[in-house]
Amino acid sequence: MKNDQIIIQEDVLQVERREKIIDEMERTKWKRYWAQVKKDWALYLMLIPVIMFFFLVRYLPISGILVAFKNYDNALAIGDQDFYGFFALKNLMFSDQTRTVEFWRAFRNTFSISMYGLIFGFPIPIILALFFSEIKNELYRSITQILSYLPNFISMVVITSIVSLMLAGGNQSGTVAPGVITQLLINLGVVEQGVNIRIEPEYFRSIYIISDIWQGAGYGSIVYFAAIMGINPVSYEAARIDGANKLAQVRYVTLPGMAPTLTIMLILRIGSVLSVGFEKVLLLYDVQNYSTSDVLSTYVIRLGSLMSGGGASGGGSQISVSFAGAADLFNSLIAMMLVLGANFVSRRVSETSLF
Amino acid sequence: MNRLDKTELIFKVLAYTVATLFAIAALYPFIYTFSSAISGRQAVESGSVVLFPVDVQWDAFNDIIRGQYAKGFWIAYSNTIFYTLYGTLFSMLISVFAGYALSKDRLIFRRQINFLIVFTMWFSAGMIPTYLNYKRLGVDGRWGIIFAFGAQAFNIVLLRNYFSGISKEIEEAAIIDGANEFQVLWKIYIPMSKAAMATVTLFYALNRWNGYFWNRILVPDVDHPLQVFLRIYLDTTVNDPDQSLFNYNYSTQSMLYAMIVMSIIPIIIIYPYLQRYFAQGVNVGGVKE
Numbered sequence: 001m002k003n004d005q006i007i008i009q010e011d012v013l014q015v016e017r018r019e020k021i022i023d024e025m026e027r028t029k030w031k032r033y034w035a036q037v038k039k040d041w042a043l044y045l046m047l048i049p050v051i052m053f054f055f056l057v058r059y060l061p062i063s064g065i066l067v068a069f070k071n072y073d074n075a076l077a078i079g080d081q082d083f084y085g086f087f088a089l090k091n092l093m094f095s096d097q098t099r100t101v102e103f104w105r106a107f108r109n110t111f112s113i114s115m116y117g118l119i120f121g122f123p124i125p126i127i128l129a130l131f132f133s134e135i136k137n138e139l140y141r142s143i144t145q146i147l148s149y150l151p152n153f154i155s156m157v158v159i160t161s162i163v164s165l166m167l168a169g170g171n172q173s174g175t176v177a178p179g180v181i182t183q184l185l186i187n188l189g190v191v192e193q194g195v196n197i198r199i200e201p202e203y204f205r206s207i208y209i210i211s212d213i214w215q216g217a218g219y220g221s222i223v224y225f226a227a228i229m230g231i232n233p234v235s236y237e238a239a240r241i242d243g244a245n246k247l248a249q250v251r252y253v254t255l256p257g258m259a260p261t262l263t264i265m266l267i268l269r270i271g272s273v274l275s276v277g278f279e280k281v282l283l284l285y286d287v288q289n290y291s292t293s294d295v296l297s298t299y300v301i302r303l304g305s306l307m308s309g310g311g312a313s314g315g316g317s318q319i320s321v322s323f324a325g326a327a328d329l330f331n332s333l334i335a336m337m338l339v340l341g342a343n344f345v346s347r348r349v350s351e352t353s354l355f
Numbered sequence: 356m357n358r359l360d361k362t363e364l365i366f367k368v369l370a371y372t373v374a375t376l377f378a379i380a381a382l383y384p385f386i387y388t389f390s391s392a393i394s395g396r397q398a399v400e401s402g403s404v405v406l407f408p409v410d411v412q413w414d415a416f417n418d419i420i421r422g423q424y425a426k427g428f429w430i431a432y433s434n435t436i437f438y439t440l441y442g443t444l445f446s447m448l449i450s451v452f453a454g455y456a457l458s459k460d461r462l463i464f465r466r467q468i469n470f471l472i473v474f475t476m477w478f479s480a481g482m483i484p485t486y487l488n489y490k491r492l493g494v495d496g497r498w499g500i501i502f503a504f505g506a507q508a509f510n511i512v513l514l515r516n517y518f519s520g521i522s523k524e525i526e527e528a529a530i531i532d533g534a535n536e537f538q539v540l541w542k543i544y545i546p547m548s549k550a551a552m553a554t555v556t557l558f559y560a561l562n563r564w565n566g567y568f569w570n571r572i573l574v575p576d577v578d579h580p581l582q583v584f585l586r587i588y589l590d591t592t593v594n595d596p597d598q599s600l601f602n603y604n605y606s607t608q609s610m611l612y613a614m615i616v617m618s619i620i621p622i623i624i625i626y627p628y629l630q631r632y633f634a635q636g637v638n639v640g641g642v643k644e
Contacts, residue, residue, distance in 0.1 A: 033463050042536030046452035053505045058475045064484025134370035146630045147378035155565030157582040158615050161589045162384050177402030246362040279568050304483050306572050328481035339477050
């Protein structure tokens with residue numbers, strides 16, 4: 001009994017002492033930080049440029065989101081402009097003007113290009129990686145792999161130029177023949193003579209997605225290839241002894257082995273469903289196929305007259321900059337929600353997440 | 356042959372076929388581009404160039420290298436070299452410093468700063484605010500562009516992860532010998548992370564070399580890099596379906612193809628030697644904080 005009391009007393013003393021120390025530490029926190037900073041000043045000096053850069057280029061623009069709620073006038077600073085509230089957003093989304101039709105068209109196109117891109121573009125790098133891993137001749141495998149990565153490093157301007165020229169429809173008088181791929185499709189009977197598939201609305205998605213796969217699938221396979229190579233060969237051996245054929249081995253050894261990589265890549269893909277590579281659409285689309293090709297980002301660029309030197313860049317119709325800002329904001333918000341949502345679901349389901 | 360061997364064989368045949376076809380498909384457009392650049396006008400316009408050049412001529416190359424189109428072309432080319440050279444240098448400077456500082460556990464607010472950088476990978480203010488911000492900052496010329504596309508979160512994270520994997524013992528020894536932070540970075544960390552340095556340098560350089568949209572809308576014509584020059588030329592070609600621009604022995608298409616070849620030659624030349632680094636970035640992964 002007595003012993004217990006002594007122990008309790010000692011405990012109280014210890015708690016008090018600990019609290020005192022914590023208090024003291026809290027009080028001298030900034031002093032200690034400062035001493036640390038003084039000692040490691042060089043490290044902090046090294047961080048100044050990067051912090052300044054990210055502040056100026058990535059965080060400062062966030063205040064510009066307000067443009068969506070203002071009557072944009074480029075003579076004034078963002079903070080001084082007339083407040084319009086949700087006028088632009090409302091007008092854009094629910095009005096009877098062409099703007100509304102075009103906005104929802106752009107939204108639908110963004111979504112469908114991304115979804116088709118996901119459905120067709122996601123599995124192909126995985127299949128490619130499977131096949132690469134099956135090639136046991138190392139030299140041959142490296143050569144095919146290295147060649148397949150190459151298009152990924154070529155600029156979008158060059159890729160789209162080549163695509164445009166290869167898909168060209170030729171001219172009316174027949175003095176200029178159609179591009180080499182159009183020619184091939186005509187010979188195969190897929191398209192009729194004289195159809196210009198480069199600008200026909202019904203072909204845009206296929207062109208976009210196929211050229212995306214052509215450009216990116218090789219490079220995209222690297223990460224899966226690494227995952228496959230990381231699987232212990234003993235697992236295959238065991239499966240084979242159990243009588244699994246090649247398909248069963250893929251199904252029961254390879255795919256489960258690369259599951260974490262698959263999940264992460266799938267979240268990344270779903271998270272970026274709305275951020276269609278706008279540069280590519282911008283370079284590839286044509287007035288004549290806006291009905292399937294115009295996506296939110298390109299719509300924002302046109303509405304804000306970014307390319308033509310009007311609107312946001314001075315002069316031109318200024319209220320449309322506010323509309324562009326509103327469409328832009330809509331795009332950013334949904335994209336952000338998709339990233340967070342995909343991340344959340346994956347954390348729940350598989351304990352793999354980005355952040 | 357039992358059933359087990361059969362699926363294996365089919366799979367193997369399929370693997371070789373698909374890999375080979377994919378590699379050929381990846382290469383073909385570039386071969387076609389080169390062949391078309393050096394084929395005669397008649398051959399290109401009638402569509403008889405499929406793989407190899409027909410009626411070889413070198414006038415398209417000649418005209419852009421030292422003929423009447425050379426001036427605009429070389430201005431754009433030197434702009435691109437300028438952006439790539441100084442831009443990569445600038446990007447590497449801030450990224451290496453940032454990656455090094457953030458790889459130190461003793462850094463106060465390390466997690467917070469990390470978050471601020473990683474956050475930019477997932478959220479962007481949008482195109483209009485970004486544009487208005489660049490305008491307000493006065494990004495309207497060559498140095499502005501160098502600054503505006505300074506650093507990318509992914510590359511900083513990549514360097515940070517690599518730096519944190521380097522053993523601390525050598526560093527501690529160097530500090531006892533009186534080395535300062537900059538000497539440690541320069542003499543120990545950078546030489547020990549050649550692979551990561553090469554990868555990140557390459558990524559930055561490629562981004563600069565290939566950049567198009569912002570270069571086009573932010574800087575005046577004289578400062579346009581090659582990609583913008585190429586695109587403007589393509590617009591004139593495409594808008595002229597009869598391709599009647601000149602009466603030469605090569606077609607307008609060949610001109611464009613020749614420019615494309617000139618613009619990708621540096622990449623094609625370094626690619627075989629550096630492909631290891633090109634392929635490395637994706638595997639470093641581990642972006643997670």
